[in-house]
Structures are given as C-alpha cells and as structure tokens.
Amino acid sequence: MTKPIDELIVQDKGLISREIFIDDGLFERELSHVFARAWLWVAHEDQIAKNGDYVVSKMGTDNVIVTRDMEGKVHVLLNTCTHRGMRLCRNDMGNARTFSCPYHGWSYSMDGRIVETPGDLAGVPGHSTYYHGELEKKEWGLVRAPRVKVYKRTVWASWDPDAPDFDDYLGDMKEYLDYALDGRDGSPGNNEMIGGILKWRVPSNWKFAPENFIGDNYHDISHRSVDLVGINPSGGSGRRDDEPDELTTLGFPKLGHGVIGEMPYFKEPEFIPTWSTNPEVAEYYRQCHDRRVERFGDGRRVSMTVGTIFPNMSFHGRQPRTIAVFHPISPTEMEMWRIFLVDRDAPQEVKDMARHYHLSYSGPGGLTESDDMENWSYATDSSRGEISRSIYFNYEMGLGHAREVEHLEGAVENGVFTEENARIFYARWAEFMKADSWNELHPGTGPGPDRAGAEPTPVGEGE
Structure with a gap:
C-alpha cells in the first residue's frame, strides 16, 4: 500500500521515495491534483498564426485543440465530441471554422457570428426531427479550459478556474x-x-x-x-x-x-x-x-x-x-x-x-x-x-x-x-x-x- 505523501517526500532529510516514479495510484492522483490544476504550456503562436488555425496538444493525458477563432482570440478545447467522445481533430494541425465529428455529425463552430461562444455546438443532424427540437445546443459545446494565457508568443492553459493569474x-x-x-x-x-x-x-x-x-x-x-x-x-x-x-x-x-x-x-x-x-x-x-x-x-x-x-x-x-x-x-x-x-x-x-x-x-x-x-x-x-x-x-x-x-x-x-x-x-x-x-x-x-x-x-x- 502506498505511503502517505509526507512519508514519500521527506523534505527535512532530502529523501524521495522511488514509489512516486512507478506507482499507478500516485500517477492517477497526479493527473487530478497536478495536471488538472497547474498552468501548462500548450502551444506556440507560430502554430496558430492565422484566424481559424488550430494545433492539437496535450494537458496531462487529455488531448486538446489550441485554436484561434475568427476574431483572433485563442481557445483551448478538449478534443472530444460531447455526444459519444469521438476525437474531432486527428491531424496535428490545420485551419478550420468548424470541427465536425465523423461519428454522428455533430459540429462545433469557431465563428462567433454563428454561435454565441466559439466552440459551441452549431449543427446536429436531425435536431428538429430526431431530437424534436428539444436538445439544448448551448449546453453541449466543447469543454474548454477556463484559464488561457498568451505570453510572449507562448500559449498556456489551466483546467482550474480558481488557478491564480499566470x-x-x-x-x-x-x-x-x-x-x-x-x-x-x-x-x-x-x-x-x-x-x-x-x-x-x-x-x-x-x-x-x-x-x-x-x-x-x-x-x-x-x-x-x-x-x-x-x-x-x-x-x-x-x-x-x-x-x-x-x-x-x-x-x-x-x-x-x-x-x-x-x-x-x-x-x-x-x-x-x-x-x-x-x-x-x-x-x-x-x-x-x-x-x-x-x-x-x-x-x-x-x-x-x-x-x-x-x-x-x-x-x-x-x-x-x-x-x-x-x-x-x-x-x-x-x-x-x-x-x-x-x-x-x-x-x-x-x-x-x-x-x-x-x-x-x-x-x-x-x-x-x-x-x-x-x-x-x-x-x-x-x-x-x-x-x-x-x-x-x-x-x-x-x-x-x-x-x-x-x-x-x-x-x-x-x-x-x-x-x-x-x-x-x-x-x-x-x-x-x-x-x-x-x-x-x-x-x-x-x-x-x-x-x-x-x-x-x-x-x-x-x-
């Protein structure tokens, strides 16, 4: 059984347990307690130089889309369809106003003239028929990192809305x-x-x-x-x-x-x-x-x-x-x-x-x-x-x-x-x-x- 954290990191003696480098349970806790909270480097602006450009990156084990919308603002979005989880972007980078899921066709727009917030759900096949117009599209947009910072041409993000300013x-x-x-x-x-x-x-x-x-x-x-x-x-x-x-x-x-x-x-x-x-x-x-x-x-x-x-x-x-x-x-x-x-x-x-x-x-x-x-x-x-x-x-x-x-x-x-x-x-x-x-x-x-x-x-x- 894994020791308590204070027994793994014995700071006053300069001792670090080897378990922190190989333990599955500690690794899972790292994902939720470190990578889901900290500010993480995700991209360089050269990768998203033009409006509509995107590049696929990582935050912990999560795959994310770093993209510049049609007004020039940078967003970091979870690279998974909110319907059944299919990965939206499978190319490393490109240029697109819309991210469309090849599984069932749900599409998400980066154009603020089409949706209220870039990354919102814009198109759903059969919305008026199969869903009887009852699906609230605004509730099913792409998951976004709430904290994003462009700093001297580098792009950083955090999943935690309570994270301090960069x-x-x-x-x-x-x-x-x-x-x-x-x-x-x-x-x-x-x-x-x-x-x-x-x-x-x-x-x-x-x-x-x-x-x-x-x-x-x-x-x-x-x-x-x-x-x-x-x-x-x-x-x-x-x-x-x-x-x-x-x-x-x-x-x-x-x-x-x-x-x-x-x-x-x-x-x-x-x-x-x-x-x-x-x-x-x-x-x-x-x-x-x-x-x-x-x-x-x-x-x-x-x-x-x-x-x-x-x-x-x-x-x-x-x-x-x-x-x-x-x-x-x-x-x-x-x-x-x-x-x-x-x-x-x-x-x-x-x-x-x-x-x-x-x-x-x-x-x-x-x-x-x-x-x-x-x-x-x-x-x-x-x-x-x-x-x-x-x-x-x-x-x-x-x-x-x-x-x-x-x-x-x-x-x-x-x-x-x-x-x-x-x-x-x-x-x-x-x-x-x-x-x-x-x-x-x-x-x-x-x-x-x-x-x-x-x-x-x-x-x-x-x-």
Whole structure:
C-alpha cells in the first residue's frame, strides 16, 4: 500500500521515495491534483498564426485543440465530441471554422457570428426531427479550459478556474523565462519556432526530466563524451560556447520553479564571442550584445542556462534555445516534445546555423539529450522491483544551506552544485498531491524567503 505523501517526500532529510516514479495510484492522483490544476504550456503562436488555425496538444493525458477563432482570440478545447467522445481533430494541425465529428455529425463552430461562444455546438443532424427540437445546443459545446494565457508568443492553459493569474503563478521566475522568450538583444517576445515540434516517447517517469533541468549541474559527468566530441557552435571542445562565471542555482520554494542562471545584475558583462565558426552569425550576436547594453542601461536583468516551470515545462535560454514539455502517459512512460527558438528578425544565416546546432544537441537524435534519456529510463526501470521500490533516492546535497536572493521575491540560492531545486520541485509536488483546492496552494506553504535565520546573498556573490 502506498505511503502517505509526507512519508514519500521527506523534505527535512532530502529523501524521495522511488514509489512516486512507478506507482499507478500516485500517477492517477497526479493527473487530478497536478495536471488538472497547474498552468501548462500548450502551444506556440507560430502554430496558430492565422484566424481559424488550430494545433492539437496535450494537458496531462487529455488531448486538446489550441485554436484561434475568427476574431483572433485563442481557445483551448478538449478534443472530444460531447455526444459519444469521438476525437474531432486527428491531424496535428490545420485551419478550420468548424470541427465536425465523423461519428454522428455533430459540429462545433469557431465563428462567433454563428454561435454565441466559439466552440459551441452549431449543427446536429436531425435536431428538429430526431431530437424534436428539444436538445439544448448551448449546453453541449466543447469543454474548454477556463484559464488561457498568451505570453510572449507562448500559449498556456489551466483546467482550474480558481488557478491564480499566470503572472502570479510564475512569480519572479518570469524574468528567467523572459530571457528565453525575448530576443538576444532583450527585445520583448522576439522569438519564433524553427520548424515544428519534435515528439517522441521515452520509457521514463515524467518527473525525472523537469528535475534534470531545474538545477542539476551534478550530472555533468553524463555528458563527458559529448564534451569530448565538441558540438559547440564555435568549434572547440564542449557542448556550448563559454558560459558566464557567476552561474548558480536559484529556486522558488513557494512556487516549485527553479533555474541554473545568474542572479540579477545591473551592468552587462563584456561580450563573450559566440558562434565564431561563422563570421556573419558571430557579428549578429555581437550586435545583439551592443543593443542589449543600450536597452537595459543600468537596469536590472538576468541570464540563464536551463530552468523548469512547475510541473512539466523546461527551457534552455542560451545555447541551445529551446522549450521542452514532458507529457505523462503512465508511471513509466512519457511523451517528450521539443521546439527550437530563434530571433524572429534574425538573418536566415543565423536561423540556419541555430537549427543545425540545436538538432545536434537536443531532440531524439541530439547527443546531449540521448545521455539524459538513458539516465532517466534506467532510473525508472531500476525502481520497479519489489525491493528497489521500497528504498529512497538521496537528495541531501546542500540541505540547509539555501540563502535568500536580493531583488527576486521568494527566491533562494544554493551554489552551482546542489539538490536544493530538486527538493523545491518535489516539495511543491507534495503540496499539490495533498491539497484539495487552490486555496491551499497559492502562494504555497513551502519554506519561503521569510524562514528564520536566512541571510540575503549580495548580488554576484553566489558560490
């Protein structure tokens, strides 16, 4: 029998039960308590650029339609006919004013001139005869996500009408997400997708992936072979160009998010040459740096490498510049999605070089991603056994050494090598799994920056 949540997540000792990665009952509770409540990434605006465009996505194990109606408003609709449950959209994407069910012909319109609300039931064969005009069409429209947010060309949704506003859900973690979604010169929302979405299945519990990106520098040994090959875009050793010297891990205990990045700073550092195997591309990024200096002046800014928005969206902000989403299928399988980003106004040469580099790094054939997937898959499989499932994983690195961060509300910092952010992730997971409503979840009951004895860390002085 599954232990209580507080015995599965022993926060004060840094112990996480292996059962949370393989138990069927816990997985079902995740779907109702985590994925039915949290804000989830569902699409990029490039996929629904025109009125009538739609793309099929996922929220937990639910299949959804993300669509732009004829007035330009974005909706997220459950992809199932309300009559007998047939899937309406079986193509990944397209353009349609009406979604018609091939089973019995019920149709739903996205045109507000035809129905009161886009997604309402518009046509029912035999409505006046077989139904004698008695079926109330307004009561049988498509199920819609009540909370939808378009943020810097990304689309997010929540099934819970009581979920907090998206900005509050992100908190100051939003500044690090902005770093990935803004242009390299800091221009707001200056991003576009390169191609479509890479989708593939991994025999792993979904939680291993966001944990990997929330702040685990310790697993760098996994990528030694890639570092030796040298896939960085300047032609040297390693996976990326040189990174800033002041990287650390920053987490948001009351929100569940975390990032490997720099603490807020007020002066742009000297330009580090990047993408130097191509002079035209290198010059573009140098110019971006100069514009960034001018744009921010002595204002506050951040930078980052990788991070996670609780529960299942992670992103690279620098090299590569990507979004990853981890969709649960079962306790021991997930579907992983990757999209690659580049500045919308970048020259084609820049976009082409970014595409080639990103594909060598991430995705099902990416050298670095392959290392990660092997780790997650074996860790999942090794937790299935009768004896192995009864023991705990160790997450005690850096326990009790978190420090408050100036200029970021509710954030703590714990040096380059730590498991603080993983503990933050699983503590937030435990809160969701125990809570009956959002009244118990926002802004969270976990230890925040007001904990006794915590001392602010001066900007720029992380370990």
